[in-house]
Amino acid sequence: MGMTLAEKILARASGQKKVSPGQYVTAQIDLAMAHEGLAAVFMNLARTGWTKVWDPSRIVSILDHYVPAPTERSAEIHKVVRAAVKQWGIENFYGERAGICHQVLPEKGHALPGMLIVGTDSHTTTYGAFGAAGTGIGFSEMAYVFATGQLWFKVPPTIRFHLTGKLPEYVMSKDIILFIAGKYSAEVAQYKAVEFSGPLAGELSLSSRMTMSNMAVEIGAKFGFFAPDQKTSDFLKDRTRKPFSLISPDPDAHYEETYEIDVSSLEPQVAFPFSVENVRPVSEAREVKIHQAFIGSCTNGRLEDLHMAARIITGRKVHPEVRLFVIPASWEIYRQAMKDGTLETLIEAGAVIGNSSCGPCFGAHMGLLGADENCIAAINRNFKGRMGSQKAQVFLASPATVAASAIEGKIVDPRNY
Amino acid sequence: MEKVIRGRVWVFGDNVDTDVITPGVYVDAPMEEMKKHVLEALNPRFPREVKAGDIIVAGKNFGCGSSRETAPDAIKALGIAAVIAESFARIFFRNAVAIGLPVLSCPGAAGSFQEGEEAELEISEARVRNITQNKEIPGEPFPKDILEILSQGGILVLLKALGEKEKIKTP
Numbered sequence: 167m168g169m170t171l172a173e174k175i176l177a178r179a180s181g182q183k184k185v186s187p188g189q190y191v192t193a194q195i196d197l198a199m200a201h202e203g204l205a206a207v208f209m210n211l212a213r214t215g216w217t218k219v220w221d222p223s224r225i226v227s228i229l230d231h232y233v234p235a236p237t238e239r240s241a242e243i244h245k246v247v248r249a250a251v252k253q254w255g256i257e258n259f260y261g262e263r264a265g266i267c268h269q270v271l272p273e274k275g276h277a278l279p280g281m282l283i284v285g286t287d288s289h290t291t292t293y294g295a296f297g298a299a300g301t302g303i304g305f306s307e308m309a310y311v312f313a314t315g316q317l318w319f320k321v322p323p324t325i326r327f328h329l330t331g332k333l334p335e336y337v338m339s340k341d342i343i344l345f346i347a348g349k350y351s352a353e354v355a356q357y358k359a360v361e362f363s364g365p366l367a368g369e370l371s372l373s374s375r376m377t378m379s380n381m382a383v384e385i386g387a388k389f390g391f392f393a394p395d396q397k398t399s400d401f402l403k404d405r406t407r408k409p410f411s412l413i414s415p416d417p418d419a420h421y422e423e424t425y426e427i428d429v430s431s432l433e434p435q436v437a438f439p440f441s442v443e444n445v446r447p448v449s450e451a452r453e454v455k456i457h458q459a460f461i462g463s464c465t466n467g468r469l470e471d472l473h474m475a476a477r478i479i480t481g482r483k484v485h486p487e488v489r490l491f492v493i494p495a496s497w498e499i500y501r502q503a504m505k506d507g508t509l510e511t512l513i514e515a516g517a518v519i520g521n522s523s524c525g526p527c528f529g530a531h532m533g534l535l536g537a538d539e540n541c542i543a544a545i546n547r548n549f550k551g552r553m554g555s556q557k558a559q560v561f562l563a564s565p566a567t568v569a570a571s572a573i574e575g576k577i578v579d580p581r582n583y
Numbered sequence: 584m585e586k587v588i589r590g591r592v593w594v595f596g597d598n599v600d601t602d603v604i605t606p607g608v609y610v611d612a613p614m615e616e617m618k619k620h621v622l623e624a625l626n627p628r629f630p631r632e633v634k635a636g637d638i639i640v641a642g643k644n645f646g647c648g649s650s651r652e653t654a655p656d657a658i659k660a661l662g663i664a665a666v667i668a669e670s671f672a673r674i675f676f677r678n679a680v681a682i683g684l685p686v687l688s689c690p691g692a693a694g695s696f697q698e699g700e701e702a703e704l705e706i707s708e709a710r711v712r713n714i715t716q717n718k719e720i721p722g723e724p725f726p727k728d729i730l731e732i733l734s735q736g737g738i739l740v741l742l743k744a745l746g747e748k749e750k751i752k753t754p
Binding site: 202206210213214232237286287301302303306310314352353383384386388441443528530534549550551552554556 | 623738745
């Protein structure tokens with residue numbers, strides 16, 4: 167029997183011909199990414215007596231959660247990161263000059279097909295859009311990786327979402343992943359690898375794929391793959407000199423389950439508070455008043471997301487009682503959106519544009535909510551207190567739905583624009 | 584790690600996420616501050632009244648969300664002796680093992696306990712017992728290597744030992 171993408175990568179990384187679900191392996195890590203969490207990793211290593219890292223060329227360090235530092239405390243954390251980067255000789259340090267880690271790693275050619283990547287962030291699954299096995303770990307396990315270059319893994323079973331049909335206008339890949347979370351639960355992929363397959367998977371842009379791989383963790387997944395293809399090569403070819411091959415699952419690989427998703431008549435979807443699986447079609451969300459709207463994050467801060475927002479907003483104004491925040495996910499996207507007029511369109515309509523960072527998404531930097539406020543957000547989580555007050559509510563949706571709702575002051579169907 | 588853990592139970596539901604365990608706004612705060620807010624969004628009494636040795640029993644997908652290690656760290660800092668859940672989100676589960684917080688997956692756990700009852704668990708035997716109701720609930724056994732990380736007190740203990748061994752090898 168053949169192997170899935172997860173099995174192939176874990177077999178190669180653990181030096182075995184074949185691995186099977188349920189098996190425990192010790193794998194060699196190809197790349198380790200740490201954001202501000204690097205400070206905690208540094209302290210963990212210092213406490214255990216390690217002064218060097220296993221391979222400074224295989225570590226990427228980025229500051230994105232608290233950029234620029236909102237508090238003295240976060241400024242101190244940034245100082246520790248900079249000192250650690252110097253001490254260890256980390257070769258790939260981007261500081262605050264690149265953007266959100268999960269956007270920057272592919273842009274700078276670090277996340278390549280077939281690699282095993284760990285990051286101190288749950289949305290490390292994003293690299294699955296490029297055929298890399300990316301997964302989030304904590305600061306203690308990352309200390310172990312920094313010291314030894316290795317980590318234990320349980321080989322996960324793989325499930326497949328077979329995507330068919332054509333996305334209706336103003337319906338985005340975000341709607342597909344929200345639909346999956348709503349229909350099959352936030353645990354459908356618990357401890358499992360996911361492969362998004364089928365004719366539509368190939369048709370989706372890399373940006374759209376990244377949104378779904380990013381949110382694979384919201385349905386419990388360890389990895390969220392798309393098989394890499396010509397689009398992947400085209401994106402990466404001028405961004406890396408390292409060789410890579412377009413890894414694909416074997417035709418006779420075993421899938422624990424295959425879910426068929428036909429998107430032809432998919433409506434825009436909204437995840438209601440306080441769980442990503444609490445999803446309803448936008449038609450059932452009408453008239454929910456909103457105070458804030460946010461487009462950005464590692465989930466939906468890419469150029470196609472900003473273009474969609476601009477397309478809906480052109481010639482219109484943000485509702486006077488709504489504040490719209492837009493944050494391009496990286497400096498590269500920021501520059502593109504600046505040059506092609508997207509940012510101007512959004513600013514003219516009344517949007518506030520932020521510097522590339524995680525922004526309001528994780529509720530500790532800026533753009534927070536007060537009690538009894540509602541926010542519609544093109545991000546990944548709507549947990550209680552996620553974006554400020556525990557009495558605030560966050561609704562998750564696509565950039566199209568967020569943009570249309572920002573104009574109306576309530577949650578509306580973007581297809582009417 | 585104690586072989587047999589016994590304690591008073593706090594009961595939580597499904598999908599307890601890392602943002603309610605340690606809210607984003609406190610994740611860079613000192614532990615003394617952070618631990619005052621653990622799970623307060625779900626039960627304001629919890630961080631105020633929890634006692635060292637208490638046990639958390641929860642539903643499915645405990646610890647879903649972020650990879651922040653502060654979540655198991657703060658639970659441990661409050662003195663929680665173990666977390667038993669119907670199922671765990673995988674990153675939380677790994678982090679708990681990595682920091683030496685006893686965790687056990689136990690389908691059927693949530694419906695078997697009322698708040699304040701006494702629980703007993705033996706992780707090496709994957710065994711949970713409701714002492715108050717005199718009822719036994721089977722858990723999911725750990726593989727030997729992973730149990731070893733937990734029993735040693737976490738992955739940093741292993742890393743320290745490994746570092747000392749390396750130094751002996753390369754004088």
